[in-house]
Amino acid sequence: MNLIADPQHVFSDNPLSSAAMRFTLFPKASHRGLGPRMSRPFGLWRTVSYPIPERPVVNYCHRQQVGVDDAGRPLVAQLDNAKPTPDPPKPPPKPKEWESKTYSDGDEGQEEDTWGWEEQP
Amino acid sequence: MTVLVLAEQTDTPVDMVIAELAARGVPVFRADTGWFPSQLVLNARLDEYGMWAGELRTEHRRVDLAEIRSIWSRGPGAFRFAPSMTDAARIYAHREARLGLGGVLAELDTRWVNHPNRSADSSYKPVQLGTAARCGLTTVATVITNNPEAVRSLAGDCPGGIVQKSLGPNTITEGDRIEVAFTRRLEPADLEDLSAVELTATQVQAWVDKKYEARIVVVGDQMFTILIRAGSPAGQVDWRADYKSLDYEWIETPSEVAKSLRGYVDRLGLAYAAVDFVIDCDDRWVFLESNSAGQYYWLEAHTGAPITSALCDLLSGVE
Numbered sequence: 336m337n338l339i340a341d342p343q344h345v346f347s348d349n350p351l352s353s354a355a356m357r358f359t360l361f362p363k364a365s366h367r368g369l370g371p372r373m374s375r376p377f378g379l380w381r382t383v384s385y386p387i388p389e390r391p392v393v394n395y396c397h398r399q400q401v402g403v404d405d406a407g408r409p410l411v412a413q414l415d416n417a418k419p420t421p422d423p424p425k426p427p428p429k430p431k432e433w434e435s436k437t438y439s440d441g442d443e444g445q446e447e448d449t450w451g452w453e454e455q456p
Numbered sequence: 457m458t459v460l461v462l463a464e465q466t467d468t469p470v471d472m473v474i475a476e477l478a479a480r481g482v483p484v485f486r487a488d489t490g491w492f493p494s495q496l497v498l499n500a501r502l503d504e505y506g507m508w509a510g511e512l513r514t515e516h517r518r519v520d521l522a523e524i525r526s527i528w529s530r531g532p533g534a535f536r537f538a539p540s541m542t543d544a545a546r547i548y549a550h551r552e553a554r555l556g557l558g559g560v561l562a563e564l565d566t567r568w569v570n571h572p573n574r575s576a577d578s579s580y581k582p583v584q585l586g587t588a589a590r591c592g593l594t595t596v597a598t599v600i601t602n603n604p605e606a607v608r609s610l611a612g613d614c615p616g617g618i619v620q621k622s623l624g625p626n627t628i629t630e631g632d633r634i635e636v637a638f639t640r641r642l643e644p645a646d647l648e649d650l651s652a653v654e655l656t657a658t659q660v661q662a663w664v665d666k667k668y669e670a671r672i673v674v675v676g677d678q679m680f681t682i683l684i685r686a687g688s689p690a691g692q693v694d695w696r697a698d699y700k701s702l703d704y705e706w707i708e709t710p711s712e713v714a715k716s717l718r719g720y721v722d723r724l725g726l727a728y729a730a731v732d733f734v735i736d737c738d739d740r741w742v743f744l745e746s747n748s749a750g751q752y753y754w755l756e757a758h759t760g761a762p763i764t765s766a767l768c769d770l771l772s773g774v775e
Contacts, residue, residue, distance in 0.1 A: 353576040368630050377652035378622050378659075382635035383697070393466045397516035399478075400461075400486040401471040411471040 457525035458483040459771045460512070460566075462532040464490065469753035470530060472764045473771070482772045485512065485519035490533030492557055500560045508560050521560070526567040526771045529575075531749055567727065569770060574725040575748040581623045581659065584746055587723055592716035593743040597662040604650035607660050611647055617663040618642050619693070639694040664742050666734040669695055672709060673752045673763055674721050674729045676770040680752075680761040681709040683735075706759035713741045720746070727770060 369375050369382065393402040393410065402410045459477060463470040465488050477484050487496050491514065500510035500521060511518050535553045537546050562573065578584065582600060589595045599610045600623070611618050619639050626637040641663055673680045683705040684695050691698035709717075713733070721729050730750025733741045756763045768774075 353579055369628065369635060373651070374655070375652060376656045376658070377650065378620060378626075378637050379628070379635070380652060381640055382628070382637045384633050384635055387629065387632055387634055390466070395465040397514065400474050400484060402466060402468065409471065409475060411468060411475050 457773075458485050458519045458523050460484075460519060460524045460527045460561075461486040461530070462489060462527065463530040464488050464533050467530065469751075469764070470528075472753065473528070473767050476764055476768045477772060480768065480772060482768070483519075485517060485524075487512065487514065488533050489557070490536050492535050492553055494536065494538075498557050498560060507565075508563055510560075521564060524564055524566050525773060526569065527561065527564070528569045528767070528771055529572055567770075567773075569727040569767070570729075570748045571725065578724040578726060578729075578746065578748050579624070581745060583724075585743070588716075588720055588743040588746075591719035591723060593713070593720060594740055595743050596664055598659065599661075600657055600659045602654050602657055604653045607642075607650050607653055607658065608647055610660055610662070611642065614662040616665060618660050619663050620658065620660050623657065623659050636697075638690075638697045641693055664734045664736050666692075666736055666742075667739070668735055669744075670733045670735060670741070671750070671752075671755060672713070672717060672731045672733065673750075673755065673761075674717065674726070674731065675763060675766040676727055678766045678769075679709045679714055679717065680755070680763050680766070681707050681713075682755045682759055682761060683707055704755060704758040706755075706761045710741060724748075728767075 369379055372380065394405065394407075395401075396403040396407060396409075399409055404410060404413070459482055461470060461474065461484060463486065465486075470486070474484055474486060489496070492498070495514055497513040498510070499513065500508045503509045508521055510521050512521070513519075535550055537549050541549060558572070562571070568574070585595050585598055597610065597614060599606050601607065607618075619641050621639040622637050628635045628637075642660070668683050668685045670681055670683050673682070685703040685705070686692045686695050686698065686701055687703065688698045688701035691701040695702055717731060720731075721727075724746075726746075726748050729746045729748055730752060731746040732744040734744060735741055752763045755761060
């Protein structure tokens with residue numbers, strides 16, 4: 336009787352296991368592109384291309400356990416809307432907002448690097 | 457008792473939670489799994505009672521495993537190993553780290569938001585749709601297939617048309633660009649050549665003529681329902697395609713939806729979920745999907761819904 340001794344084959348290569356997605360080391364990027372149409376899955380026939388948003392370098396303060404500016408002040412304290420109002424619905428006018436949504440939001444899995452501080456227009 | 461937060465160190469919604477927990481006087485240990493093993497130390501030993509005792513430690517702080525009240529797992533980074541490791545060695549090290557660090561944390565008797573295994577299981581769209589339907593939520597006609605004829609068959613059954621939607625993450629990084637596969641309506645011309653459907657599993661659904669959409673953010677016992685109105689054709693099909701066209705409104709969750717949704721998250725073992733609905737022209741709330749790690753903060757920023765505060769309540773044990 337053959338026993339599979341390598342857990343990788345038990346978990347990470349199991350084609351039907353949801354856990355396998357978490358065991359996979361995803362390549363960060365493809366350099367071969369999406370390939371010709373005839374070999375491209377139907378869901379990739381009409382994609383929309385975007386430049387990868389720059390991910391700003393944020394100083395991290397281990398003492399406060401949050402992102403800080405060059406003076407060591409927490410970035411969240413500088414948000415106009417840092418204290419959400421308890422009563423709906425009054426969106427703050429032109430707030431500085433954390434860009435916490437992505438093109439893939441709503442989907443499970445690894446988020447792309449599309450996070451960043453942004454000043455709303 | 458301490459709240460363990462596992463997240464990347466650049467994540468402002470997490471910063472918001474940390475700041476509020478600090479203001480409440482709740483001890484927090486924040487770490488990124490990307491710090492393991494070079495900056496994060498695990499020291500765990502099975503004690504005589506069958507419990508894992510020990511600590512997590514960084515250069516700056518430590519937490520006793522027995523003192524962890526709750527764990528908020530919000531997309532922490534991948535383990536990072538010495539560049540000198542070969543690929544084979546790194547794969548082995550990665551697996552050992554996951555089974556060791558992940559295994560010890562998974563065994564702790566604490567509240568997870570969310571437990572990684574529950575999140576992984578609930579990432580299956582077929583599981584979501586089946587569970588939602590059984591819990592009383594309205595779902596949409598859906599086919600998952602690698603058979604082009606099955607796609608045409610659904611199209612024939614749906615006079616309003618059908619859409620194709622990815623079953624998982626819809627982005628592919630290519631060089632310095634990302635390719636995004638938004639939900640798209642299939643036109644008659646699309647149905648003429650469906651040969652690519654044979655290449656892998658493909659999900660198609662009936663198009664729902666909608667008035668607007670909603671995201672319900674479930675945080676423990678609380679629900680925050682935000683209506684999302686799209687102001688452009690692209691946003692009408694998939695609101696992720698045009699954020700700038702969106703308007704938001706925080707409303708009370710319809711009671712029947714709330715009741716069924718409570719059953720849904722309980723059945724999937726989720727303490728947190730961002731759940732997307734469309735509201736059709738007859739005011740029916742139609743379940744689309746859920747995301748156990750879905751974003752919420754931009755909705756809070758636009759509407760004032762106190763989701764950060766609710767997360768703090770959940771993590772610190774305030775019921």
